[in-house]
Amino acid sequence: MIRVRDLRLLAPGAGESSPALLDVSSLDILDGEYVVISGPNGSGKSLLLQAIAGLRRPDHGSVSCAMANET
Numbered sequence: 001m002i003r004v005r006d007l008r009l010l011a012p013g014a015g016e017s018s019p020a021l022l023d024v025s026s027l028d029i030l031d032g033e034y035v036v037i038s039g040p041n042g043s044g045k046s047l048l049l050q051a052i053a054g055l056r057r058p059d060h061g062s063v064s065c066a067m068a069n070e071t
Contacts, residue, residue, distance in 0.1 A: 001068070002029040002052055006061035009047045020044045021051075024061070031068040 007024035021044040029035050037045050050056040051063050 001031060001066050003027070003064045003066075004048075004052065004061070005063075007048070007051060007058050007063065008060035009044065009051060009056060010059050011047075020047050024048065 004024055004027035007021060007027075009021040011020040037048060039045055047056060051058055052065075054063075
């Protein structure tokens, strides 16, 4: 499961006045689910995926990933 809570990311090299992602309050992706993230250019899709992959640290909020128990 991937869980995103209260995520905020600033645009790379920008100040507080330039949030790239603002208030992604809740996103849960369960094991085995397929998810499409779409939007116009510059809407923050790549930054969201970078945060989920651990390539960017959120400026606020949290991202967590948990492995399913294999039996």
